[in-house]
Amino acid sequence: MNSSQAKTISAIRTASRELVRELGFLKQTLAGTELSPSAVHAIVEIGLASEITAKMLGQILLLEKSTISRLVKSLVADGLVVETPAETDGRVKYLSLSDTGQIAMGNIVEFAENQVASAIAPLSEEKRDKVLEGLEIYAAALGDTRLVDPAKSEVTLHQGYVPGLIGQVASMHASYYSKHSGFGAAFEALVAGGMAEFVPRLENSKNATWYATKRGAIVGSVTIDSEDLGDNIAHLRWFIVDDGLRGAGLGRRFMQVVVDFCDAQKFDETHLWTFQGLDAARKLYEAFGFVLAEEQAGDQWGKEVIEQKFIRKLL
Numbered sequence: 001m002n003s004s005q006a007k008t009i010s011a012i013r014t015a016s017r018e019l020v021r022e023l024g025f026l027k028q029t030l031a032g033t034e035l036s037p038s039a040v041h042a043i044v045e046i047g048l049a050s051e052i053t054a055k056m057l058g059q060i061l062l063l064e065k066s067t068i069s070r071l072v073k074s075l076v077a078d079g080l081v082v083e084t085p086a087e088t089d090g091r092v093k094y095l096s097l098s099d100t101g102q103i104a105m106g107n108i109v110e111f112a113e114n115q116v117a118s119a120i121a122p123l124s125e126e127k128r129d130k131v132l133e134g135l136e137i138y139a140a141a142l143g144d145t146r147l148v149d150p151a152k153s154e155v156t157l158h159q160g161y162v163p164g165l166i167g168q169v170a171s172m173h174a175s176y177y178s179k180h181s182g183f184g185a186a187f188e189a190l191v192a193g194g195m196a197e198f199v200p201r202l203e204n205s206k207n208a209t210w211y212a213t214k215r216g217a218i219v220g221s222v223t224i225d226s227e228d229l230g231d232n233i234a235h236l237r238w239f240i241v242d243d244g245l246r247g248a249g250l251g252r253r254f255m256q257v258v259v260d261f262c263d264a265q266k267f268d269e270t271h272l273w274t275f276q277g278l279d280a281a282r283k284l285y286e287a288f289g290f291v292l293a294e295e296q297a298g299d300q301w302g303k304e305v306i307e308q309k310f311i312r313k314l315l
Contacts, residue, residue, distance in 0.1 A: 012138075023115075032111040033104065038063065038071055039080075040108055046081060046095050047105040048287055051280050052247035053094060060249070080104055087180060096280065155214050155250055157257065161202055165211055166195045168218040172240045181275075181305070195238060198225055206234075206265055210257055212241075212250055219245055222254045224261060229271060234262050236272040251281075255288045259312070269313050276306035285310050 024030050030037040038061065045060050046052055052060075058068035072095065075081040080101035086092040097105060120128050174188035201207050206226035212219050219242040225235040236258060241250050262270045272290065274281060282292075290310040297306055 031108045033108060035104070038067075039075060042071055042075060043080060043097065043101060043105050044108060047097050047102070047283060048252065049095075049247045049280065049284075051094050053092060056247035057095065075101070094280075155212050155219065155245065155248075157210055157212050157253060159208060159210050161199055161209060162211065162218070165209070165218060165221065166192060166199060169195060169211075169221045169238055169240060172220075172242060173238070176240065176243060191238060195223075198223065198237070201225075201227060208261055210254060212245075212254070214242075214245070220250050220254060222258055224258060224270075226265070226267070232266075232268045234265070234267040234270040236270055239272070251284055252287075255284060259288050262312075263315060267314060269311050272310050274308050274310065276308055282308075282310075288312065289315070 020026065025037055029035060030040045033040060035043070041061055042057060045057060049056070054068055054072045055065075057063075057072070058065060061068065063071070072081065072083075076083060079098055082096050082098050082101075083093040084096065086094060120131065123131070170188055170192035173191045174183070177183040177187060198207070199209070202209060204226065207224065209221065209223045211221040220240060222239040223237045225237050229235050239251075239254065241254070259270070270290075272285065274285075276295065290312045292308055293311045294309040295306055
C-alpha cells in the first residue's frame with residue numbers, strides 16, 4: 001500500500017464515521033422513532049418487498065439467524081409485523097406490515113426523506129449527482145468484498161428476446177397463479193398467446209422486454225408494450241419473478257429498469273392491470289409511483305376477480 005492509498009483509506013474511514021454519526025446510528029433509536037436501527041431497517045425492507053420471509057430478511061440485513069428471529073418476534077409482538085403461512089407450505093411464513101406497521105414505515109420514510117432533502121438542499125445539481133454516485137459506488141464495492149447470497153449475486157438482467165422466453169414466462173405465471181389464485185389453462189394460454197403476439201413487435205424501439213437469468217435459467221421477466229393502448233401510454237405486462245427469488249430484490253430491479261425506460265421514452269403514462277389480493281405486489285408498484293385508478297369485477301384471467309388498474313404518470 002503506497003502513501004496515496006493510505007491517505008485515501010484514512011479519509012474514507014473518517015467520512016464513514018461522520019456519516020454514521022450524522023445519520024443517528026450510534027443512538028439506541030433511529031429515524032425519529034422509538035425503534036432500534038435494526039427494527040427500522042426491517043420495517044422498511046418488509047414494506048418494500050413483494051414477498052419476504054425471515055430468512056430473506058436476514059440475508060438483506062446481513063443478520064444471523066438467531067438475531068433476525070428475535071427481531072421478527074419483537075416486531076410481531078409490538079403489532080408492527082404480521083406473519084402469514086404460505087398456502088403451499090405452512091412451515092414457510094411470509095412477513096408483511098400491519099396497519100400500525102404501515103404508519104410506522106410512512107413516518108420513517110418521511111423522516112429520512114426530509115433528512116436527505118435538508119442535507120442536499122444547499123448543494124448544486126452536480127454535487128448532488130456526485131453524492132449519489134459516490135454512495136452507490138462505495139456501497140457496491142463493500143458488497144463485492146464479502147460473500148453474498150448466490151440467489152442474488154448470480155442473477156443477471158438482460159433485454160430482448162431469447163429462445164424459450166415465451167414458454168418460460170408463461171410457465172412461471174401458470175405455476176404461481178395456479179397455487180395462489182386458482183387460475184388454470186385459460187390464464188396460461190392468455191399469457192402465452194399475448195407474448196407470442198408481442199415478441200415480433202420488439203423491432204419497435206419503444207417496446208422492450210427484460211428477463212433475468214440465474215445459472216442460465218430464466219427466473220423472471222417484465223415487458224413494456226408501447227402500442228396496444230395508444231395515446232403515448234405504455235403498458236407494463238407479464239411481470240413475474242420465480243418463487244425462489246421472491247423477496248431477494250429482483251422485482252425492484254425490474255421495476256427500476258421499467259420506470260427508467262418509460263421516463264426516457266417520455267410516455268405520458270404507464271398502465272398495469274392486476275387484481276385485488278396481491279398486496280405485496282401492490283406495495284412494490286406504489287413504491288415506484290403507480291396509483292390505483294380503477295377497480296371492477298372481471299374474468300379476463302379465466303376466473304372472476306376484482307381487477308385493478310394502476311397508473312404512473314411521467315415525472
